[in-house]
Amino acid sequence: MRYLFFPLTLLLCFTLNVPAFAQQPPNVILLIGDGMGVPQVSSAFYFGEGTPHFQRFTKIGLVKTNSVSNKVTDSAAAATAIATGVRSYNRAISVSPDTVAVPTILEQLREEYGYRTGLVSLTSITHATPACFYAHVADRDQHEDIAAHLVGSGVDFFAGGGLDYFRRRSDGRDLYRELAAQGYRLDSLQLSAADPDRKNGYLLAPESLPSKVEGRGDFLPDAARMGLDYLSHQEAPFFFMVEGSYIDWAGHAENDTMLIREVADFDKTLGILLDYVEEHPNTLLIVTADHETGGVSLAKSYHSQVVFGQRKEIPDEVAVSFNSNQHSAELVPIFAKGAGEDHFPGIYQNNEIFTRLLRAVRTEQ
Template sequence: MMRKLSRAIAALGLAAALAVPAAAAPKAKYVFLFIGDGMALAQINSAAVYANAMSSKEIAIKPLGFSKLPVSGLTTTHDASSFITDSASAGTAMATGNKTLSGVINMDPGKTVKYRTIAEEAKALGMKVGIVSSVSIDHATPASFYAKVPSRSDYYAIGEQLAASGFDYFGGGGFLQPKGKKGDQAELTELAAKAGYKVVAGKERIMALRKGSGKVLAVESLLQDASALHYDMDRPAGAASLADFTRVGIELLGDAPKGFFMMVEGGKIDWACHANDAASSIKDTLAFDAAVSEALAFMAKHPKETLIVVTGDHETGGMSIGFAGTQYSTFFDKVAKQTMSFQRFNDEVVKPYKDKAKKDEADLADLLPAIKAAFGLELGDLTPLQQNELQFAFNRTMGNQVVRAAAEDAYLLYGGYEPLTVKLTQILNQAAGIGWTSYAHTGVPVATFAKGSGQELFGGLYDNTDIYRKLCSAMGIQKKN
């Protein structure tokens, strides 16, 4: 008995001795934080159901690469004023560990205290820092890692703070107010160049960047809407993808002696879901997954020192797999018939038609061939109710522009989007068995996945402010906020 006990004590002692080096295990030196904007479980699972439906009739899913990471958790996203956060307060939560008001970036709800971000902490430790986004680089999520402003729409101030950040790599879309609100201020790319950034535009030049380039601001020159990259399904061959920008970031930061922190945002998942366009959400989620694959390839070479965390900032659209009209069935192969995003359909079909057709001569029949090409929908396949809804939406599109505040019913029907186009994606999504409840964000939790050094911190149910604390722990940062 005694002998057993002493053996047990010795074993405990051994465990304690072993615990010392375990506690001093190398900190995460190469840290990736991937944020799918507007990406919660429905966005992830719809992409996985779609990916399977492309090659199989089986009821199965083809998991995304990031959803196979070994540790997963659920993350609550409410902010200081609402269960439904926006990207600014959600970004602030993840970047600084603080809840604030919607619309505020890295300041307290009183808009006087400024918070220090995890990216600034990383920089202070001598790490290199990269910020990548598929939307404009001054948008709320990327800005949450380098800027502090009372309003997320202070785009010029955000751009000035980007130039002054000293961070090593910015990649993705452009600026929303490159010369200020009135266009009378110094060009932001010039400010960045003065601050020592090499400003590089266009895929060819961006992909040619090599380590030792110094501080880089890389902007795709083929942009779509609001200075953002194209929806991935619309991306021209000559335009860099989110994965391309991630790979360039790894090339530029990958050999930093003290490591790096890189935030990569898939920003257009959110924009697609605001517009209730499932095909664009799915394709951008797959493009986001491809960007995570770049980090996984880097991790294969630095397995012990890399940490990859993938999360969302909130859900958008109230997306669901399941719709009243299809009950327990889904037909995701129908989503594949959509060949362009709602945005491209607006730009290339609706707008030219509106410009050309006189209101009293406009006829839905004129657009049917383009509708079939873009969404795979034929009038004869629609129910009488859907046909009526489509005609009604067409009339609204060809009539006066719907003003959100002025027409509550119009907002419920079309969310401030082009009525014809949003009705087309809704009809197609409903036929596939995908439902939507909102044109804004919702308050359901998001999923977080992790792999690598410190991965064990990311299991369970926790708040988005804890992402900051968990990253600090993994990176050996003394929490200051």
């Protein structure tokens, strides 16, 4: 009878309309360009070398970013919507409008499906965007409280800045030592090779890492590659959030050189993630932004000299222009590639990213 088991199993599966072999839930990679609107993406096509990796996408949409308290969101409210599916007020870190903690996509995937988890940011790992994936506090400036949430979060891999919120705290706690006591392999000096059999944490600056124009080097693509290698080491699926933080800072500074270089660095990192998706088809990559910063446009370039009241146009050249040094209400792009990519085209509110991610995970397994 044992020789009849396999074909009978298949027959039952077809009869009951269930798969004979359940596929593992897909890996999820979420790449967030803080402050990255369509103009910032466009800069990669005009100022970069070669064809930008953005062009490798065919599933593209637009996302509305306003929070429940403001038409112009901040990073905290926007990341809360993406991470939890709940729209909240500006400054909220994964809490509802009445400040009740709301489970994040990272927490749900780990709890329901056993996902391994990773976070990378160029700012402090306690900054608004990364914090929204593991912490729950009423205000984004509660960095010490957010750091304490990371200690209890169980995140498998994290890399960024923010060392002072772990070691030089007002309450005297040494969270760095507490992480080590939990078994983390930690490094505060460099992005050294991860230990595949332990949780790994990298806190490489007291606050934020430098920008590209300040000499950051290849931290973002290197950390993305290292995180992928580490999270892929075991059989379990993984959730990996990577943030390109300084696109936003370039907008606040109205610094066109910084913006161009940060978007180029982001695109380089994107290429690494897209290559991974192509090599590992059971992976979903989502690329989006929390909001746009700077009211950026790409327009004709002019000489600074004005002759007879007219600026002199430079033929066939464009320049980055800023309308303000603040966030804007512009819709931001969303790109999808891999398992479940068809869930993401369209125009929708930012909290639907969470809903569509969960739907993709549940329908692709």
